[in-house]
């Protein structure tokens with residue numbers, strides 16, 4: 046038998062803390078934004094487990110503790126304009142909406158983008174804009190950004206994204222040569238270049254160039 050919802054939500058928050066999500070603002074945002082709204086169908090009753098789950102278009106909603114750790118590493122300030130590449134379910138963008146002034150999120154599957162947009166409307170998250178686009182080129186019309194988060198893995202940090210980061214800005218993304226070996230890295234743009242820091246091993250779906258063909 047499954048535990049009552051309140052119990053599952055408590056375990057959800059406990060899992061975040063025990064995996065190293067300690068930032069108060071991040072925890073508050075993750076307590077407020079109900080992951081249950083972003084997981085549909087077969088896996089809906091597993092929404093409060095600390096595990097990635099399948100969503101439409103063969104993609105995944107990230108593991109909650111990874112969302113928490115990435116968001117924490119991004120160190121978002123209330124005045125920030127943030128770009129997310131890889132809207133997926135919209136969960137990560139909704140968390141960011143609680144921390145930033147403005148969030149742009151781009152997704153190559155139009156269907157995922159539209160479904161996420163509906164949830165943003167239902168939740169009245171007026172500071173999130175979802176767009177159907179190939180995010181490997183960033184979002185030049187809104188650049189530069191204070192923060193950029195990529196939730197799909199490329200071999201390296203894509204050049205256009207590095208270029209669209211403000212000086213002093215932070216980008217967090219998974220990088221790796223294969224599906225099996227990836228690490229989450231944090232890139233800080235300095236006056237004369239970029240500082241790279243490895244955070245932890247992760248596993249994400251790949252960053253794919255071009256719009257999806259099911260659009």
Ligand code: SAH
Nearest residue numbers: 104106131133134137152153180196252253
């Ligand atoms: N942040 C999401 C996780 C989504 S998984 C969430 O909270 O649910 C990664 C997503 O990145 C997938 O939906 C995939 O379609 C998308 N993606 C992959 N390559 C992309 C690209 N070049 N541009 C935009 N989105 C991309």
